Amino acid sequence: MPVDNIATTPGPAETTGLGERLDALESRIAELEEAQPEDKVSMVVFSGDLDRVLASFVIATGAAAMGQKVDMFFTFWGLTALKKDTQLSDKRLFQKMMGVMAPGSSKNLPASRMNYFGIGAKMLRAMMKQENVQSLEEMMQLARDLGVTFIACDMSQNVMGIRDEELIDDIEHGGVGTFLGSALTAKSSLFI
């Protein structure tokens, strides 16, 4: 027998237990694959400021375009971006006040700086239009077209007294577990 064949032909001692080692390796690989983050971006939209909500949607539409799943959780002031209507009947006093004072829809969101009773926000929208940047409402529609999921936080809806009927259609509802379930399996998560 040629000498160099000895090293490549395994003897009986080397093959014993190989099957078990392969099984162990395969289950370890399966575990690791399960622990891999998904192609997903999770976002908390806490702010109801026009500029911040806009930034959220630029990232959301960009990520969706790049083939990522996108989950957007709207909580507290962020919920005002999802409003389409304000109802005041059968609400507690503070929740009624909140309904009157908080923005009634995405169109009424204030700017985070230099808002000056809404003039700043109007100026910002006009400047965006001049520069051929999509409006917030167009961005939101684009996000929907690209399959971005909108999730409204139940707890803040209750606190602020915002009913489901006051929010835009086709959104999901969830809580912190929903967000963490998404964020902990995502490649990136943001709080805006």
Place this chain on the structure above:
Amino acid sequence: MEMTFDKELDARGMNCPMPVVMARKEIMALEAGQILKITATDRGSIKDFQGWAKVAKDMELLDQQTVDENGTHLYIHYVKKGA
């Protein structure tokens, strides 16, 4: 150098994130292996398409060119739809 392509997207005048978003919409309608040419004026689109190619599983960035057209910079991207 001109490359051959199957579909063209005129993204001139579009701002971030629209060149990438509109390119995605066009790519969705393409068959695997077909090539989309995107012409943009947004200078950020060069790096945006590179970033996309880095994470993309269903597209390939074949080439990028910067062309001067009467003093305006045009950023041209060739994207191939994968399987």
